[in-house]
Each structure stands twice: as structure tokens, then as C-alpha cells.
Amino acid sequence: MYDHTIDNICESNSKFHWKKIGLTGKKEINTNLKTIKELIKENGHIQEKDMILKMDIEGYEWETFLYMSFDILRQFKYILVEFHFFDGCKSIYSKILKKLNKNHQIFHLHCNNCGKLINFDFYNIFDSL
Secondary structure, three states: OEOOOOOOOOOOOOOOOOEOOEEOOOOOOOOOEEOHHHHHHHOOOOOOOOEEEEEOOOOOHHHHHHHOOHHHHOOEEEEEEOOEOOOOOHHHHHHHHHHHHOOOOOOOOOOOOOOOEEEEOOEEEEOEO
16 A cells, blocks of 8 residues: 555554555656656566555546556556546547557446536546546
8 A cells, every 4th residue: 555645554454564655657756746657666566466456545546547557557457447537638638548458348337426517428427536
């Protein structure tokens, strides 16, 4: 688990591994932000093929997936992600969703109905999924 915005996780468990590091799409000079590729290497998971990625990073998921290679994406059997802010650059959002769909399939979609309703590629959805 990674989160650079908090000082510690609220519950301890021997199976939980947490670091005060944030996720970014491309390599940053800021040492508190790393790419998924960097984290996979640091964790010794370069050869892993059936990992699970769970992400809720308040809008930064778009940049993360934009710069993530297909090789890295294919290492994840399941991807659980909360997408935010669909009313931004829809062409980039659409490109990223198509990229994800090349190796993964959506099997559950649940809208967060506390946002606003927007039109995205002919669908009316809430701005957080």
C-alpha cells in the first residue's frame, strides 16, 4: 500500500505493507512519487504475472495509465480503479480506457452518484466511477 498524503495507515496487520510514497505516471524528481514500474522493481515483482492493482488516487490514475507500458499492465490479472473527473480531456480519457480494454475487461462498473452527470462518448455517467 502506498499513500504519500497520510502519516500512517489506520489499522495494522502483519499482511499490510505500507509506504509513504505517492504514485505518478512518469518518473519524477520528487522522491515521494514513483511509477508503478519503479515500485514493481523495488518490490522484486518483475517476473510476477497475476498481481492485483487497486488504485484510488484522486485523478492521477489517468496519467498513471497513460504512461504505463502494456508490459506492466499485463502483469496485473485484476485492476480495480476509481476514475475521477471525466469532464476533462475526453479524448485522452477515451484513449486510456481503450488501452486498458486491450488486455482487461470491465466486469463491474459502479458510478459514484455524489458527482455531476456528464456526457462521455454518448453515455451519461457521473464524473467519478
